[in-house]
Amino acid sequence: MRKTALLLSATLVLSIFTCLISCKDKSGNITEYQIDAKFDGKVLTATQTVDYYNDTETAIEKLEFNLYGNAYRKDAKYSPVSIHTVAQSYPDGISYGDMQINQVMVSGEKAEFLVEGKDLNLLTVELGKEIFPEERVLVDIDFTLNLANVVSRTGINRHTVNLGNFYPILCARNQNGFYECNYYSVGDPFFSDCANYQVTLTTNSDYTVATSGKRISVLEQGGKVTQTYKINNARSFAMVLSKEFECITDNSTGTEINYYYYKDDNPIKSMEYAVKSMNYFEKTFGEYVYETYSVVQTGFVQGGMEYPALVMINGDLEAGAYGEVIVHETAHQWWQVAVGNNEIEYGFLDEGLAEYSVVLFFENHPEYGMKRENLVEVSEKTFKSFCTVYDKLFGAVNTSMLRSLKDFSGEYEYVNIAYIKPCIMYEYLRKTAGEERFFKGLKKYYEQYKFKNAEPYDVVGVFEKVGADANGYFDTFYTGKEII
Numbered sequence: 086m087r088k089t090a091l092l093l094s095a096t097l098v099l100s101i102f103t104c105l106i107s108c109k110d111k112s113g114n115i116t117e118y119q120i121d122a123k124f125d126g127k128v129l130t131a132t133q134t135v136d137y138y139n140d141t142e143t144a145i146e147k148l149e150f151n152l153y154g155n156a157y158r159k160d161a162k163y164s165p166v167s168i169h170t171v172a173q174s175y176p177d178g179i180s181y182g183d184m185q186i187n188q189v190m191v192s193g194e195k196a197e198f199l200v201e202g203k204d205l206n207l208l209t210v211e212l213g214k215e216i217f218p219e220e221r222v223l224v225d226i227d228f229t230l231n232l233a234n235v236v237s238r239t240g241i242n243r244h245t246v247n248l249g250n251f252y253p254i255l256c257a258r259n260q261n262g263f264y265e266c267n268y269y270s271v272g273d274p275f276f277s278d279c280a281n282y283q284v285t286l287t288t289n290s291d292y293t294v295a296t297s298g299k300r301i302s303v304l305e306q307g308g309k310v311t312q313t314y315k316i317n318n319a320r321s322f323a324m325v326l327s328k329e330f331e332c333i334t335d336n337s338t339g340t341e342i343n344y345y346y347y348k349d350d351n352p353i354k355s356m357e358y359a360v361k362s363m364n365y366f367e368k369t370f371g372e373y374v375y376e377t378y379s380v381v382q383t384g385f386v387q388g389g390m391e392y393p394a395l396v397m398i399n400g401d402l403e404a405g406a407y408g409e410v411i412v413h414e415t416a417h418q419w420w421q422v423a424v425g426n427n428e429i430e431y432g433f434l435d436e437g438l439a440e441y442s443v444v445l446f447f448e449n450h451p452e453y454g455m456k457r458e459n460l461v462e463v464s465e466k467t468f469k470s471f472c473t474v475y476d477k478l479f480g481a482v483n484t485s486m487l488r489s490l491k492d493f494s495g496e497y498e499y500v501n502i503a504y505i506k507p508c509i510m511y512e513y514l515r516k517t518a519g520e521e522r523f524f525k526g527l528k529k530y531y532e533q534y535k536f537k538n539a540e541p542y543d544v545v546g547v548f549e550k551v552g553a554d555a556n557g558y559f560d561t562f563y564t565g566k567e568i569i
């Protein structure tokens with residue numbers, strides 16, 4: 086994600102910068118989702134078939150899914166909307182939504198299920214038998230998503246309908262089993278493994294639909310349109326719908342880049358940010374992994390939000406910040422979408438690299454008038470100011486990066502620790518390790534962890550392998566002993 090606090094400082098000083106455990110790239114050895122959904126303008130009803138592949142080394146007797154849609158309930162304990170953004174998130178008054186599970190079938194037979202977790206955010210499906218490693222099981226889930234009128238990842242706003250996390254998403258598995266994601270309002274509280282998706286959506290014909298997938302069929306009949314999309318090796322599938330969308334397409338990078346917008350005086354310029362950053366990041370980090378990429382202007386409180394092959398960009402940003410957010414969210418296609426990580430425990434892993442990728446982009450595109458040294462200087466000043474404020478307020482400042490979203494006091498602290506500080510860390514690493522080792526390290530990290538989930542010390546290992554003296558260096562920053 087791109088944070089608002091960050092954007093505020095970006096506006097003031099001309100610039101600063103503007104975000105799931107293991108994905109298997111072996112075709113056939115991966116979980117497959119098939120979702121057939123209908124959307125009537127307010128409610129989405131769907132049948133979702135999950136062909137689950139057990140890629141772990143232990144037998145499994147149940148599956149657990151995150152039900153992010155339930156975070157929009159009236160009495161949710163973990164709301165996506167922080168108390169500071171209620172007015173922006175609900176411009177037309179408070180509104181609520183939820184996700185109802187109507188029926189679950191396992192291998193074609195009705196199955197027991199529970200909606201539980203800390204906040205009705207988990208669907209647990211008993212499989213009734215053990216699924217051993219490398220075995221598969223078919224689970225059908227009928228669900229209803231009632232959308233709130235809320236400017237958020239999942240909800241209806243004045244111009245668009247945001248459908249991030251619109252379906253039950255399998256919890257990622259780590260050494261402790263399925264990982265439950267509580268919907269913290271700070272950061273991006275997501276963690277999921279890669280899967281293949283085929284999604285069919287039926288809506289009224291007057292909606293234009295932007296999705297994570299490549300469209301493979303379209304059928305128009307009686308004022309309704311049914312479209313089917315596919316994407317492989319994706320951590321999730323997102324859609325944005327609007328009756329106001331215009332769309333322009335660029336194929337010059339070898340990827341079909343679509344820009345959907347409802348108000349933009351210069352859509353060509355906005356598309357340029359997407360095309361140039363796609364080109365630059367492919368050249369610098371490695372090849373983009375999907376066939377399409379959709380940059381979607383939408384209602385959003387923060388700067389933007391990344392999903393596989395689709396990014397949401399806040400349509401109310403001023404022009405300069407708008408372009409920066411497109412670059413930042415595009416960088417997430419490498420850091421978070423391809424190279425995944427547990428965003429609740431280690432949000433800084435993808436946000437820090439996305440931020441530093443923005444510095445690299447502008448350094449190499451002087452036509453935008455933003456210099457590397459200025460960008461870094463602004464980051465240093467912002468971070469030092471944060472340290473001074475916290476020192477005065479609390480008598481000490483904790484700059485440790487190794488902490489969960491639940492341990493941050495709010496967005497100001499999170500932005501400084503998970504975005505700005507790691508950005509500075511990569512700048513200093515580059516100066517210490519030298520250009521060749523630094524860029525070799527980034528390429529190697531992408532190649533080695535693409536479709537997998539990285540942990541904080543994986544990137545350290547990669548830089549060590551390319552000859553950078555990285556171990557003590559990263560540790561100092563991770564644990565908060567650095568001097569900036």
Ligand SMILES: [Zn+2]
Binds near residue numbers: 417436439
């Ligand atoms: Zn981000």
